[in-house]
Amino acid sequence: MPSSTAANVLKAIDRTRYEVVPIAISREGRWLLQSSSGGDGAGAPVSEDGVEVALLPGGKGRLISASREGMRADLTPVDVVFPVLHGPFGEDGSVQGYAEVANVAYVGCGILASAAAMDKDVAKRLMREAGLAVARSVTVHRGDVGSFQEIAGALGLPFFAKPARQGSSFGVSKVNDRDGFEAAVETAFHYDGKVLVEEFVEGREIECSVLQ
Known part of the structure; x- marks a missing residue:
């Protein structure tokens, strides 16, 4: 708690x-x-x-x-x-x-x-299916990460690696180059076997609570 x-x-x-x-x-x-x-x-x-x-x-x-x-x-x-x-x-x-x-x-x-909502990969799939704009991302699993070149080509630099099912920013790393990629993914895998690699979006972060 x-x-x-x-x-x-x-x-x-x-x-x-x-x-x-x-x-x-x-x-x-x-x-x-x-x-x-x-x-x-x-x-x-x-x-x-x-x-x-x-x-x-x-x-x-x-x-x-x-x-x-x-x-x-x-x-x-x-x-x-x-x-x-x-x-x-x-x-x-x-x-x-x-x-x-x-x-x-x-x-x-x-x-x-x-x-x-806890699973960032699932949440993004649902929002995308509903027609909402979401940041580009690639979901990777331990043993099937893919290459830095492929991910950087799809998302651009910098990008972020984060555990798919974790909160409070645990295991989140910013990747600027190839040297930081492996360390960032390994850090995220420490918290979850599924990792979301997501493009960097510059802007303000706004949270909105919904009461029903």
Whole structure:
């Protein structure tokens, strides 16, 4: 859980109207209950010693805890899940699917939209099919990268190499010449087995959120 982003959400929530149940997800995928005390939680480190919890499939928000000794207990059910997660297993439809299985409401996009938007290659294909203009790109896979000459000829220089299914600009590199190409692709492959090589577009970056 990105603690800075979570802190902003906690700070904005009206605690007089809503009871917050903070849960952190470890790198191993464990859901750990966090303390809800301490103000807005800004800068608070994630506790790896938190009680492990899980949403019960079909439980309509029923939350259970499990101790290391195997003891289980019911906690206060949750009405809505607010995913404050970046990258794989957060924005890619995984947590959204878990919430669907648990039959509990959640904030944000559904499974399909989350999965499609997380994969830059798939997202660009869908937008192109819908008639939207997108930057030129080439999708490569480990073991089938193609030559620098072919890619530079198709996209021009400079261009960017980035993991197809990663967020927060992880693994993104700008390529200006042949020497930087192999290193850039290898950096991107460190995060994903599919890499998007995309032309450089000069201009302003504008983000737009859509509420439905």
